[in-house]
Amino acid sequence: MYDWLNSLPKAELHLHLEGTLEPELLFRLARRNGVALPWPDMDALRAAYNYGNLQEFLDLYYRGADVLRTEQDFYDLTWDYLVKCHEQNVVHTEPFFDPQTHTDRGVPFKVVLDGISQALEDGRRKLGISSGLILSFLRHLPEEAAMRTLEEALPYRDAFIAVGLDSSEKGFPPRLFQRVFDRARAEGLPAVAHAGEEGPPEYIWEALDLLKVLRIDHGVRAAEDPRLMARLIDEQIPLTVCPLSNTRLRVFDHMSEHNILSLLDAGVKVTVNSDDPAYFGGYVTENFHALYEHLGMSQAQAQALADNSMDARILK
Numbered sequence: 001m002y003d004w005l006n007s008l009p010k011a012e013l014h015l016h017l018e019g020t021l022e023p024e025l026l027f028r029l030a031r032r033n034g035v036a037l038p039w040p041d042m043d044a045l046r047a048a049y050n051y052g053n054l055q056e057f058l059d060l061y062y063r064g065a066d067v068l069r070t071e072q073d074f075y076d077l078t079w080d081y082l083v084k085c086h087e088q089n090v091v092h093t094e095p096f097f098d099p100q101t102h103t104d105r106g107v108p109f110k111v112v113l114d115g116i117s118q119a120l121e122d123g124r125r126k127l128g129i130s131s132g133l134i135l136s137f138l139r140h141l142p143e144e145a146a147m148r149t150l151e152e153a154l155p156y157r158d159a160f161i162a163v164g165l166d167s168s169e170k171g172f173p174p175r176l177f178q179r180v181f182d183r184a185r186a187e188g189l190p191a192v193a194h195a196g197e198e199g200p201p202e203y204i205w206e207a208l209d210l211l212k213v214l215r216i217d218h219g220v221r222a223a224e225d226p227r228l229m230a231r232l233i234d235e236q237i238p239l240t241v242c243p244l245s246n247t248r249l250r251v252f253d254h255m256s257e258h259n260i261l262s263l264l265d266a267g268v269k270v271t272v273n274s275d276d277p278a279y280f281g282g283y284v285t286e287n288f289h290a291l292y293e294h295l296g297m298s299q300a301q302a303q304a305l306a307d308n309s310m311d312a313r314i315l316k
Contacts (some may be wrong), residue, residue, distance in 0.1 A: 143179060238312035
């Protein structure tokens with residue numbers, strides 16, 4: 001079943017490039033850039049991958065991202081991910097990048113964007129993987145910071161296809177970012193947003209009604225609100241679900257409790273994605289396989305999930 005799932009043509013719509021930073025590359029970049037790490041070796045780093053919640057993961061995630069300093073670093077990060085896509089027959093990807101994670105450390109926006117963009121172009125040319133980059137705002141920072149990031153990004157408008165909203169969800173509802181999403185929409189940029197992972201269904205409503213998003217990243221807590229479920233089904237609003245991430249961050253205690261197949265069978269346009277695969281133990285195929293192992297996913301369900309991912313692309 002793993003080989004069959006791996007060969008299935010797939011799109012990935014919920015992937016943080018910074019979250020593909022495997023320990024081997026992290027240590028290599030740290031040596032290249034002279035960055036001191038708090039872990040003596042890769043085994044110690046892997047041992048730290050024991051998160052009780054989203055915030056504990058993010059603390060480690062941002063510490064790891066500190067090794068990314070140069071255009072070549074961002075190229076290497078993105079290229080390694082695209083090679084993995086090629087191995088798993090991910091034929092299209094719409095990855096997120098978080099410029100604030102880097103510009104707040106003094107890394108110029110253009111350095112980040114040029115490295116990522118060149119790798120994506122090489123992925124199209126050498127690997128046949130189509131892609132569209134999504135600029136994400138960090139919700140634990142003020143909206144004014146997001147607005148500055150958007151203004152800094154607009155001269156490079158052609159380099160990305162949408163804006164998004166990620167980072168810590170609890171206490172940072174989508175409504176706090178309505179102005180910056182209005183500004184992005186005025187520039188012709190569609191939007192997506194993380195909602196309904198640790199946050200309540202109300203955050204999904206806000207993302208839809210206030211931020212006017214095309215799809216919801218995560219969204220698994222929509223199942224708690226029958227009226228919201230009816231809307232998602234009626235309007236065929238995609239959810240970019242990340243099963244391994246959800247279990248590692250205790251959204252569900254065990255994969256056998258995950259609701260993705262229940263959502264699919266109810267008529268919700270759910271998709272399978274890897275979120276931050278270096279930190280959560282698997283890329284897209286591993287996420288699909290976990291559903292087979294623990295939920296008894298059928299080939300028909302897997303095909304429907306893959307078809308949904310292709311249909312839910314922003315870049316057609």
